[in-house]
Every structure is written in C-alpha cells, then in structure tokens.
Amino acid sequence: MDMPFDAMGETSDEALLVLFANGDGAAARVLTQRLTPRVMAHAYRLLGHHAEAEDVTQEAMLRLWKQAANWRQGEARVSTWLYRVVANLCIDRRRRARGVALESIPEPEDDTASAAEVLQDRARAAALQSALDALPDRQRQAVVLRHLDGLANPEIAEIMEITVEAVESLTSRGKRALAAALGARQEELGYADD
Amino acid sequence: MPMTDNEPDRTGLNVYLDAARARRAAPSSDLLARIMADAQAVQAAADLRPAPLRAGLAEQFYRLLGGWPAFAGLATAAATGVWLGTNLPVAPLSAGEVGYLVDIAPELAFDLAGGDF
Numbered sequence: 001m002d003m004p005f006d007a008m009g010e011t012s013d014e015a016l017l018v019l020f021a022n023g024d025g026a027a028a029r030v031l032t033q034r035l036t037p038r039v040m041a042h043a044y045r046l047l048g049h050h051a052e053a054e055d056v057t058q059e060a061m062l063r064l065w066k067q068a069a070n071w072r073q074g075e076a077r078v079s080t081w082l083y084r085v086v087a088n089l090c091i092d093r094r095r096r097a098r099g100v101a102l103e104s105i106p107e108p109e110d111d112t113a114s115a116a117e118v119l120q121d122r123a124r125a126a127a128l129q130s131a132l133d134a135l136p137d138r139q140r141q142a143v144v145l146r147h148l149d150g151l152a153n154p155e156i157a158e159i160m161e162i163t164v165e166a167v168e169s170l171t172s173r174g175k176r177a178l179a180a181a182l183g184a185r186q187e188e189l190g191y192a193d194d
Numbered sequence: 195m196p197m198t199d200n201e202p203d204r205t206g207l208n209v210y211l212d213a214a215r216a217r218r219a220a221p222s223s224d225l226l227a228r229i230m231a232d233a234q235a236v237q238a239a240a241d242l243r244p245a246p247l248r249a250g251l252a253e254q255f256y257r258l259l260g261g262w263p264a265f266a267g268l269a270t271a272a273a274t275g276v277w278l279g280t281n282l283p284v285a286p287l288s289a290g291e292v293g294y295l296v297d298i299a300p301e302l303a304f305d306l307a308g309g310d311f
Contacts, residue, residue: 020233023241028233036221036229044219054225061229065236124213131210147211179207 013078014071021068028065036061038079038149039086045144046090048133052097056089076158083145083159091137131181135174142170143178 008016008030019027039060044053063085064078132140138160145156146167153171157164221229 020237021240023237025234025237028230028237032226032229032233036226037218040221040225041218045214050219053219054222057221058225058228058232062232062236065233068236069240121213121216124210125217128210128214148215150215175207178210182207182210 014073017064017068017071017078018073020065021071031064032061035064035078035082039082042083042144042149043086043090045129045132045148046087046140047093048129052093056086056093059089060085080155080159083149083151084161087141087159094137127182128178131178134181135177139170139174139177142167143174146171147175 008026011019011030013031013035016027016031020031036057040053040057043056043060044050047053047056060082064082067081132144135143141160142156145151145159146153151159153164153167156167160167160170162170
C-alpha cells in the first residue's frame with residue numbers, strides 16, 4: 001500500500017527510494033518533484049542547452065529508478081549519486097557534440113524588476129553560461145557545484161571523487177578563468193553601474 | 195594570486211553568479227510527466243519479475259548444516275574416517291604377542307573346528 005503523499009515531505013531521499021523499490025507510487029512522485037528541479041538546473045549549467053539538459057535529466061532519473069532495487073543504504077546519498085551521474089552524462093554529451101549553441105530559457109516571472117533590469121540580468125546569466133561553456137569539464141563542474149548549486153567543498157569532493165584541496169584548486173582556477181572571460185564584457189553588461 | 199571564497203570580489207564575477215543563480219532552469223511539466231512514466235514502467239517491470247525459485251532439498255540441507263564452514267568440517271571428518279578405515283597400517287603380531295591377547299567375550303566366539311551344534 002502506498003504511503004500518504006503528504007506524509008513524505010520529511011522522509012529522506014534514501015528512505016523514499018526504498019519505498020519506491022517496494023512499488024510505492026507516492027514515493028515516485030515525491031522523488032520526482034524533489035529531485036528533478038535540482039537535476040535539471042545542474043544539467044543545464046553543465047551543458048548550456050535546455051533540450052539537452054532535459055534529456056540528461058530524464059536519463060539520470062531513469063538510472064535512479066533502475067538502481068533503486070539495488071541501492072545500498074549508507075554508502076552514498078541519493079543527491080551525491082545523482083550529481084555524479086549527471087556530470088558523467090553531461091561530459092559524454094559535450095564530448096559527442098562540441099559547440100552547441102546556447103538556447104534561451106523562459107524568462108522567470110519578476111514583478112519587481114524593471115524590464116531593463118531583467119534584460120540586463122538575463123544578458124549576464126547568458127554571458128556567464130557562455131564563459132562556463134569554455135571552461136574545462138572538471139573546472140566547470142566544480143564551479144557550478146560550489147557557486148551556483150551552493151554545495152560545500154567536502155560534498156563536492158565526494159561527488160567528484162577528489163580531495164577538498166583539489167576542489168578548492170579547481171574552483172579557484174575556474175573563477176579566475178571566468179573573471180578573465182567576463183572582464184571584457186563588464187561595461188557592455190552594465191557591471192560598471194552596480 | 196588564487197581567488198578564494200573569503201576574498202572581496204574585485205573582478206565583479208559575483209554579479210554574474212547572482213544573475214545565473216536567479217535564472218535556474220526549471221523542468222517542464224512534460225519532462226516531469228515523462229520521468230513519472232519511466233518510474234511507473236520500472237515499478238511495473240519489477241512486479242512482473244518472477245520470484246526467486248524455492249531452494250532444492252540439497253540446498254536446504256546445506257543451509258541447515260550451517261553453510262560452507264560447517265560443511266567443510268563435516269567433509270574433512272568423513273574423509274579422515276574413510277582413510278583410517280582403509281589405510282591404517284596393521285603390523286602382524288609375533289608369536290609372543292599373541293599370548294597376551296585376551297578374549298573378552300568367549301561366548302561370542304565362532305569356533306568352526308569343534309562346534310557343538
């Protein structure tokens with residue numbers, strides 16, 4: 001019998017995965033709604049392409065469903081495992097198709113910002129995404145996990161299977177490369193006004 | 195010099211990072227529906243998978259004994275018994291040693307030479 005949907009808000013991802021493996025449909029819905037936005041955002045930042053990011057998200061979630069029956073409790077967090085799978089899928093795709101053009105994503109609703117501010121923010125986000133696209137794969141992954149997804153260095157180290165010092169080195173070099181790439185565009189994108 | 199999280203943002207990069215954080219790509223309802231359909235398909239396939247076969251008699255006996263450690267000990271003891279029964283060297287008794295033999299149950303002896311029956 002399915003666990004009530006509302007009762008699952010505080011249930012851990014790992015426990016929900018066990019419920020899913022036992023055929024619980026509500027667990028599948030909660031995991032989908034909880035994890036898909038994070039996976040999608042991460043995939044988009046690594047790929048810079050909306051449709052490709054959707055494909056990667058679906059594939060990563062499918063792998064999670066298939067892994068559920070064999071999930072070993074206590075070995076890894078579901079989110080850590082997913083970040084790793086997404087990164088591998090994105091790296092594979094980028095190697096297969098270099099130079100894919102950035103696709104625009106829907107404008108977020110923002111009643112407080114003026115049209116000019118929205119356009120400026122949109123241009124800055126697009127510029128950052130272009131600069132991210134030019135980084136080496138590991139630097140991009142580390143910068144995205146640290147500065148866009150907001151993870152702590154120890155968790156990033158676990159996801160990337162490297163030391164915390166190596167994470168710090170990757171993010172540091174990545175940020176310097178981004179700053180250099182964006183430096184030339186600061187006036188164009190209105191940084192000088194801030 | 196490497197830039198760290200604690201250093202002031204002299205390059206202006208944080209403005210771009212803030213803009214990118216505010217523009218998080220969201221999954222479409224169509225993608226969420228496809229992911230749910232995948233989940234249901236995986237669950238349905240798991241339901242159709244045949245249950246593991248019941249262990250056979252030999253397997254049940256093996257488990258009853260306690261698995262391989264107990265089974266290995268039992269096999270070693272059996273092999274030693276067979277070896278003792280077939281290969282233990284028996285030295286022939288000399289004439290003097292025969293005199294020390296005592297029949298502890300003479301009524302059970304089977305005398306072919308002088309039977310009373």
